[in-house]
Amino acid sequence: MIVAEQKPLEEVRRMIAPYQRVLILGCGTCMTVCNAGGEREVSFLHSALKVAQLKSPNGTHTFSEYTVKRQCDPEFLELLVDKVADIDAVLSLGCGIGVQAVAERFPDMPVLPGVNTSFLGMTSEWGVWDERCAACGDCRLDDTGGICPITRCTKGILNGPCAGSKNGKCEANKDMDCAWILIYKRLERLGQLEKMRRYYPPRNFRTIPRPKRLMSKANTDLGENDG
Amino acid sequence: MYLPVSDNIQNNQVNRMKESSPDHSLMPPCQVACPLHMDIREYVDLVAQGKIMEALQVIRNDNPFPSICAYVCNQPCEEACRRRQVDKPVAIRALKRFAVEFGGDRMIQAKAKTTHSERVAIVGSGPAGLAAAYYLRKLGYPATIFEADSEPGGMLRVGIPEYRLPREVLDTEVQRLIQMGVEIRINTRVVSLDLLFDMGYQAIFVAIGAHQSLRMGIEGEDNSGVIDGATFLREVNLGLKPSLGKRVAVVGGGNVAIDAARTALRLRARKVSILYRRSQAEMPADHVEVEQALEEGVKIQFQVAPIRIKGGSKQLSVTCVRMELGEPDASGRSRPVPIKGSEFNEELDTLISAIGQAPQTPGDFHVRVGKDSTIQVDPVTLTTNRLGVFAGGDAVTGPATVVETLATGRLAASRIDDYLQHRYPVTSKEERETLTGDLLPETIEMIRKTERLEPPILPPEARAKGFEPVELVYDWESAINEARRCLRCGMGAEILFQDKCATCLTCLRVCPYHVPYLDDSGTIQIPAEQCQACGICVAECPAKAIVLRNPYDRRHITEELDYVVKSAAQSKSKPLIIGFCCQYGLFGTGTLAGLWRGAKTGIWIVPVLCVAKVEAEHILRAYEMGAEGVFIAGCGEQCTRENTAFWIRQRVEKVRRTLSQIGLEPERLETFNLAATDEDPVKALDKFTEKIGGLHLISVIMQEVKK
Ligand SMILES: Cc1cc2nc3c(=O)[nH]c(=O)nc-3n(C[C@H](O)[C@H](O)[C@H](O)COP(=O)(O)OP(=O)(O)OC[C@H]3O[C@@H](n4cnc5c(N)ncnc54)[C@H](O)[C@@H]3O)c2cc1C
Ligand code: SF4
Ligand code: SF4
Ligand code: SF4
Numbered sequence: 003m004i005v006a007e008q009k010p011l012e013e014v015r016r017m018i019a020p021y022q023r024v025l026i027l028g029c030g031t032c033m034t035v036c037n038a039g040g041e042r043e044v045s046f047l048h049s050a051l052k053v054a055q056l057k058s059p060n061g062t063h064t065f066s067e068y069t070v071k072r073q074c075d076p077e078f079l080e081l082l083v084d085k086v087a088d089i090d091a092v093l094s095l096g097c098g099i100g101v102q103a104v105a106e107r108f109p110d111m112p113v114l115p116g117v118n119t120s121f122l123g124m125t126s127e128w129g130v131w132d133e134r135c136a137a138c139g140d141c142r143l144d145d146t147g148g149i150c151p152i153t154r155c156t157k158g159i160l161n162g163p164c165a166g167s168k169n170g171k172c173e174a175n176k177d178m179d180c181a182w183i184l185i186y187k188r189l190e191r192l193g194q195l196e197k198m199r200r201y202y203p204p205r206n207f208r209t210i211p212r213p214k215r216l217m218s219k220a221n222t223d224l225g226e227n228d229g
Numbered sequence: 230m231y232l233p234v235s236d237n238i239q240n241n242q243v244n245r246m247k248e249s250s251p252d253h254s255l256m257p258p259c260q261v262a263c264p265l266h267m268d269i270r271e272y273v274d275l276v277a278q279g280k281i282m283e284a285l286q287v288i289r290n291d292n293p294f295p296s297i298c299a300y301v302c303n304q305p306c307e308e309a310c311r312r313r314q315v316d317k318p319v320a321i322r323a324l325k326r327f328a329v330e331f332g333g334d335r336m337i338q339a340k341a342k343t344t345h346s347e348r349v350a351i352v353g354s355g356p357a358g359l360a361a362a363y364y365l366r367k368l369g370y371p372a373t374i375f376e377a378d379s380e381p382g383g384m385l386r387v388g389i390p391e392y393r394l395p396r397e398v399l400d401t402e403v404q405r406l407i408q409m410g411v412e413i414r415i416n417t418r419v420v421s422l423d424l425l426f427d428m429g430y431q432a433i434f435v436a437i438g439a440h441q442s443l444r445m446g447i448e449g450e451d452n453s454g455v456i457d458g459a460t461f462l463r464e465v466n467l468g469l470k471p472s473l474g475k476r477v478a479v480v481g482g483g484n485v486a487i488d489a490a491r492t493a494l495r496l497r498a499r500k501v502s503i504l505y506r507r508s509q510a511e512m513p514a515d516h517v518e519v520e521q522a523l524e525e526g527v528k529i530q531f532q533v534a535p536i537r538i539k540g541g542s543k544q545l546s547v548t549c550v551r552m553e554l555g556e557p558d559a560s561g562r563s564r565p566v567p568i569k570g571s572e573f574n575e576e577l578d579t580l581i582s583a584i585g586q587a588p589q590t591p592g593d594f595h596v597r598v599g600k601d602s603t604i605q606v607d608p609v610t611l612t613t614n615r616l617g618v619f620a621g622g623d624a625v626t627g628p629a630t631v632v633e634t635l636a637t638g639r640l641a642a643s644r645i646d647d648y649l650q651h652r653y654p655v656t657s658k659e660e661r662e663t664l665t666g667d668l669l670p671e672t673i674e675m676i677r678k679t680e681r682l683e684p685p686i687l688p689p690e691a692r693a694k695g696f697e698p699v700e701l702v703y704d705w706e707s708a709i710n711e712a713r714r715c716l717r718c719g720m721g722a723e724i725l726f727q728d729k730c731a732t733c734l735t736c737l738r739v740c741p742y743h744v745p746y747l748d749d750s751g752t753i754q755i756p757a758e759q760c761q762a763c764g765i766c767v768a769e770c771p772a773k774a775i776v777l778r779n780p781y782d783r784r785h786i787t788e789e790l791d792y793v794v795k796s797a798a799q800s801k802s803k804p805l806i807i808g809f810c811c812q813y814g815l816f817g818t819g820t821l822a823g824l825w826r827g828a829k830t831g832i833w834i835v836p837v838l839c840v841a842k843v844e845a846e847h848i849l850r851a852y853e854m855g856a857e858g859v860f861i862a863g864c865g866e867q868c869t870r871e872n873t874a875f876w877i878r879q880r881v882e883k884v885r886r887t888l889s890q891i892g893l894e895p896e897r898l899e900t901f902n903l904a905a906t907d908e909d910p911v912k913a914l915d916k917f918t919e920k921i922g923g924l925h926l927i928s929v930i931m932q933e934v935k936k
């Protein structure tokens with residue numbers, strides 16, 4: 003899941019300053035799950051903006067709120083057609099993808115990001131999310147016992163542990179488990195310790211091509227697949 | 230700083246919430262078990278808030294004579310109460326007694342207008358007849374009760390002893406009926422129903438009870454030292470002073486036997502024992518009353534039955550036999566079998582036989598009589614074989630209970646109404662879904678165990694001296710604490726908007742009682758029979774998909790907040806401080822009242838039914854509506870819920886973070902513990918008010934400086 007946090011109120015206020023009628027738009031999927039932009043956060047932000055307005059007015063604003071199931075799918079955005087008719091800007095609490103999807107669907111409408119999209123992660127307990135994937139495009143989790151060294155090792159090294167590993171903790175952050183010790187233990191459990199002996203050549207992140215688009219559907223355009 | 234309350238939010242979801250306010254609360258087992266289906270959960274909750282008059286109002290909605298039930302009801306609701314699965318059932322009847330006495334039931338005037346010309350005759354003034362009269366008057370019919378005895382009340386008058394039902398309680402209810410226009414003709418035994426029809430009555434309700442004592446069927450039963458229980462109690466109750474020796478034994482194991490024994494004791498019998506043929510486990514009498522009888526000095530001999538009586542008046546030699554328990558009989562209880570050679574003799578002065586009663590219907594009534602001499606009726610319409618003749622109460626069911634007969638009395642009134650108005654009887658009004666299923670062990674484990682508080686009772690020595698009421702009334706604190714034990718079954722949370730649920734699992738993670746779960750299809754479920762209605766998941770669900778089942782609970786805080794802001798706007802007192810305060814316990818009537826007095830200084834209270842239901846948005850909204858300071862005052866350790874303090878802290882911290890981002894001092898949000906012993910909450914609040922006053926001044930100065 004995509005994890006994000008709401009932007010500081012000050013920043014949000016700066017962004018909306020030029021616009022009078024603002025629609026605060028939530029997202030009912032990842033942003034709801036990570037407590038950053040679901041229906042509850044939408045109304046909380048709405049209220050916070052109003053209180054801030056009372057304390058130190060910057061322009062006149064009227065707000066409306068709405069939450070769609072998922073901002074990153076254009077079909078869900080059709081529901082917004084009426085709602086954006088008489089507003090001046092959308093303050094999207096969707097992740098970066100949502101913001102762009104809304105902007106694409108409503109090309110004449112300024113769309114402002116209300117959250118900082120932070121990482122791909124999982125819920126560890128109520129209210130706590132941990133990064134688990136860097137979307138690096140070259141997954142090696144089979145070699146590392148299902149533990150991602152890129153996100154979980156402070157240094158992101160591919161051949162660990164480094165000399166800074168002490169009692170299973172990381173020298174850079176004593177509260178954090180050393181990812182490579184975790185990997186070692188997991189591989190030991192799986193009887194695959196030989197994988198620790200391998201050397202993984204460094205990857206040149208600058209040259210890894212980003213895929214830009216993924217398709218799970220088969221390309222059935224006439225002539226391509228059938229011989 | 231004040232903003233109008235509704236500021237044109239074009240928010241579909243809010244509107245949707247407003248439109249869809251169906252009541253999805255389920256009928257709790259206590260209400261199902263009560264023959265009158267009283268809204269127990271509601272009035273118990275009102276008692277828990279100290280709202281006694283409101284509680285009484287709810288009680289009176291469903292019960293014509295709550296003061297009588299408050300004394301003598303056999304409380305089937307407590308049998309069914311789910312709190313039993315946690316520790317002990319809620320003391321529902323005692324709470325009703327508290328509400329009735331402290332709520333001023335005596336003062337309530339009953340009114341009725343006559344809107345129909347058809348006259349209805351009621352034969353018998355027991356609870357069935359009285360209830361029918363009450364509801365017939367409410368429906369607008371002239372009603373006349375014919376009573377054979379010299380005083381109205383049936384078994385309430387001539388059966389139940391005075392130490393369990395003071396007669397002024399019964400008299401008050403009878404007076405109220407007369408006030409409503411019910412005509413009561415005492416000393417009038419009805420022998421023929423035709424006569425009543427001839428007198429112009431168009432419908433008759435036969436409620437003659439079950440007064441014929443069953444015979445033991447043993448040798449010497451007609452001895453003058455032998456008296457039957459119903460007759461004995463009747464004579465005592467009518468002040469006839471039946472002759473009673475010093476050594477008394479009562480045969481039977483029901484409530485009548487216990488009442489007869491305890492009455493004999495109060496009439497100065499020196500030695501009173503009960504002979505019961507089965508064991509204590511099978512005894513049908515209420516166990517509390519059995520306990521009280523034992524405390525007062527009644528001896529009970531179990532598995533013993535008389536088989537022969539010899540001798541004259543005041544000198545009885547009763548031969549008894551011991552019993553062993555065999556196979557279960559038709560009643561499901563083990564059949565007692567005499568043990569050969571176990572006979573023994575008891576020397577007694579008086580033997581009271583109390584082994585049951587049956588109705589005795591005059592033959593000239595010409596109503597069909599069936600098993601155990603009971604009158605045969607259609608259970609839905611209460612009609613007998615005769616047109617226009619209805620019957621109910623003990624006469625139809627055999628000896629039953631006050632609350633059951635009240636229910637048939639009420640039913641009879643509406644059936645007679647149907648009949649007189651030529652309406653097809655509506656079988657049952659639309660019933661709410663009922664709550665079924667037991668609490669799971671993991672839920673029970675998390676529910677705070679609290680001792681059941683019993684109302685005080687007179688000490689046994691004082692009791693046995695006379696006919697003073699045995700059971701006394703709660704004081705305020707005990708009543709409120711006992712009422713707070715109710716689990717509010719069926720009032721919990723539900724996912725009203727499944728389409729909004731993101732299956733984020735927040736509810737599953739935050740619920741202190743482990744209620745929400747993922748079903749096999751990966752959908753989150755909140756089972757109604759487990760939910761403890763704490764409202765925590767409602768306040769935390771990031772999709773706002775969860776609501777409380779009861780529309781009032783759902784809207785309560787928002788509406789109270791709106792109301793407070795409107796009233797505050799009119800009063801113009803500054804600074805405006807809004808407090809969300811626990812309404813339970815003595816706070817609603819005690820501490821809160823103290824805070825209310827502070828309203829002069831601009832403190833406004835939003836009463837909440839558990840501060841765990843206060844959401845971060847509610848708090849922020851208070852500022853949005855112009856509050857200079859906000860506080861949350863809970864009941865601290867007295868809270869019956871788990872984790873309330875933790876969740877309040879979470880929400881307070883969230884709002885404080887936002888306040889500082891806005892440039893408002895986080896000290897403008899504070900929490901108080903109304904039940905704190907170390908610091909007087911009212912004083913603590915005074916300090917807070919002073920501080921806010923200061924902050925208010927600063928913000929005013931800052932504004933001036935800016936300008
Ligand atoms: C000793 C005792 C203790 C009890 N304790 C409890 C208790 O604690 N809790 C509880 O819930 N229940 C208790 N009960 C049961 C309860 O009192 C009865 O179930 C209830 O009173 C039955 O009501 P009813 O109106 O059907 O009949 P009744 O109360 O018996 O009233 C019938 C009336 O009809 C009159 N009548 C009869 N024939 C005629 C006629 N031909 N013409 C005119 N009038 C007539 C009778 O005089 C009587 O007044 C007790 C019963 C007894 C006997
Ligand atoms: S706990 Fe309350 S609502 Fe539940 S059965 Fe008992 S009295 Fe009724
Ligand atoms: S907290 Fe709300 S959104 Fe999350 S699983 Fe529960 S009902 Fe669904
Ligand atoms: S209302 Fe409370 S008890 Fe019920 S499911 Fe939600 S958190 Fe659990």
